[in-house]
Amino acid sequence: MTFTLIPLPYAYNALEPFINEQTMRIHHGNHHQTYVDKLNAALKDNPDLLRKTPEELVKGLKSLPLPVQAPVRNFGGGVANHTFFWDVMKKDVGLKGEIAIAIEKQYGSFDAFKQEFSDMAAKLFGSGWTWLVMNQGKLEIVNTQNQDSPTADGKIPLLVIDVWEHAYYLQYQYKRVEFIKAWWNVVNWEKVNALYAGKK
């Protein structure tokens, strides 16, 4: 068994104009694919690990044999994080449901939450991800470097933005803040709400 690239849950141009087709094609077809290929290469002599999902491997990172921890962290994280990222994006989905109430309760207002999340994403140095997670039953905004996943620390992801340069450079060049601003238009709040409702 080997890992395969999961197709995007929508067309490559589905998030236009906020994330353009060329960015999505290269991000999914090349970057995401490369993580799949590298994970397969790294685990080729570990058939028992190939039977797990990338998400399971990353979540259980600390219990894996030491020699495979680095490749699972980098490539398994790359596979799982991107799959999750595609899933929490969709155009024209408004914020509603229990997650809307929970955000307002914890951050005071949606705007305050949006500001804090955007600031975290803007200030992340180098490459990484900004997440909304459930941690001990509470919402939390956290950054991870490179392809690290909060699931390895027992946190439950609800939403994520990829702030590696490859996520926005073709369309926004160095302007990460512009990308973050545009990305709010493609948050799939239905999905985020379903994740929250299932885990609170």
Ligand code: MN
């Ligand atoms: Mn990426």
